[in-house]
Amino acid sequence: MVRISQHRIFEDKNNLIYILNQYSYLKSIFTVAMDTLKKLLYADSIEFSYTHSVDILTGVHIQCEIGEVVGLLGRNGCGKSTLMKIIFGVIKPKLAFIRINDIRYSKGYLSKNICYLPQQKFLPNYLAVTDVIKLMVEDKIKQNALLNDDEIIVTIKNQKVAELSGGEIRYLELMILLQKNSDFYLLDEPFSGVSPYMKERIQQIILSHNDKGFIISDHHYQTVLETATRIVLLQNGGCRRIESKKDLEMFYVPEGTFDEE
Template identity: 40%
Template sequence: MSTNQLVADSIFKYVGHRELLTDCFVSCNTGEVIGILGRNGCGKSTFLKIIFGTVSCHHKFVSINGKKYDAPYKEKGLIAYLPQHDFLPGNVTVRQVIALFLDSQVEQELVKTNENIVPHLHKKVSALSGGELRYLEILLLMHSPAKFILLDEPFNALDPLFKEKIVALIQGCRASKGFIITDHDYRNIIASSDRIILVTQGVFKNIKVLSELEDLHYLPKGSLNDL
């Protein structure tokens, strides 16, 4: 299977007179999961939207397989984005939304026969619990033709069982896609990711050892003891 590469370089974003993101860089290859951590308002979600192409910034360079894109989301099969809010229509059944979202019959069948989806096929999307809906959204993105998946707070407000299922989804799909994920749930970001980036004062800090998350005051001392 071919390896794809996403590069986001020289990202500068101002909010008013404040520099939210300063010369930020990330690269992600097929098979990689990059986790981005940081406090509320530090620019994590904004960074994902800049890569996706739906938020403007002062300067950016985003390329996939060496080709520059200003708005990768406009090109089919390049990139998919999970927003923090629900994005599926609630007034159709799960079976119908699978057919609406995925063009490939093969991928549709894989989703419809997923053991966590089968019991809900005849339900309306609006009848799903928060965890069931989040799982379905992520599953659909992973069965899309997108080469790269951006996940914005995939674990937010989910119970531990669904968090485990989503970590397993990411690990199960990583052979064919690259992932950039951000969440405040640092435990599951660490469990899912090959590399961790901490956003601190608008700058990306590559975390080489997890203890740096405590040294840089993102986590209280002792937080990592039971990992």
């Protein structure tokens, strides 16, 4: 029979404890590292006013992770478009802290990881749809996919932008924007003027992009509710998280709006 000394047992026990402690330490470092690498659009302490007497945004905080569709609701004039413009960097705030994937930016557009769809159309009227796509979509495979596989674009690709309806232009702009290899997208009125079929297509495409994060705002709040994974209400210069339709009736829409659902 092999005898094991108490000293040997004690030594082995200490070695085991040491190994377990090292494992826990390495695991904690790995967890912190993974949290640091988590892709996140983070905007905080945003303040803006058009005059010295009227504050539009006062310490606004909003954030978006990959896989999220954040619906930004609020009454006309509350600052939704202004907030997106500040995050992207096309207007200057009084104060703003913008971080994209843990890197701070004075203007969002300085990062390749954010795209912005403004309310106003940006495609030149004199170009044909095919030329616009070839000009604005660098990847040849993505060009061909839009021109040959997207059933809406296929029907308009030989027309000039000036000949398109407002909804067709909006759809085309959004599809072009989504070909960018960015992590986050700010979409201001993405459903404006589109047909019911285009609306469904846009919703499907947004929700299929689990590799991207979206902040969307639209005056068709029902469409935003259908599309968003969570809702934020911009009210009185700040953002309020909406947890339920009851919250919406309390702070945004008339009481009883959702009674028939």
